[in-house]
Amino acid sequence: MKEVHELNGVTVEEMKEMGAQFGFDLAIDLLKEGHKLARAGWNGKGMWVHIQRPDENSKMTLPYIYMKTADNNLVPWLISQTDALAEDWMIVE
Numbered sequence: 001m002k003e004v005h006e007l008n009g010v011t012v013e014e015m016k017e018m019g020a021q022f023g024f025d026l027a028i029d030l031l032k033e034g035h036k037l038a039r040a041g042w043n044g045k046g047m048w049v050h051i052q053r054p055d056e057n058s059k060m061t062l063p064y065i066y067m068k069t070a071d072n073n074l075v076p077w078l079i080s081q082t083d084a085l086a087e088d089w090m091i092v093e
Contacts, residue, residue, distance in 0.1 A: 016091040027089040040088040044070025048092050049077050
């Protein structure tokens with residue numbers, strides 16, 4: 001069950017509809033809630049990050065963040081300093 005995250009009284013759905021942008025401090029909380037996020041500043045169209053929580057069929061044993069690349073590949077993702085300090089994160093799903 002996903003928690004509804006609010007920022008100054010604005011729900012996640014309202015943030016998504018408005019195209020609200022925010023920093024990685026809120027982005028990490030939203031990832032943990034199961035949302036897909038992207039940065040407005042990323043050049044590739046359709047790119048996003050999401051959290052994966054391993055299950056009994058997984059080879060991984062801890063949650064991790066992965067990215068959908070512009071060429072439709074799914075890859076493990078490590079945050080860059082630029083991404084960590086950016087204020088243009090937004091919800092895509």
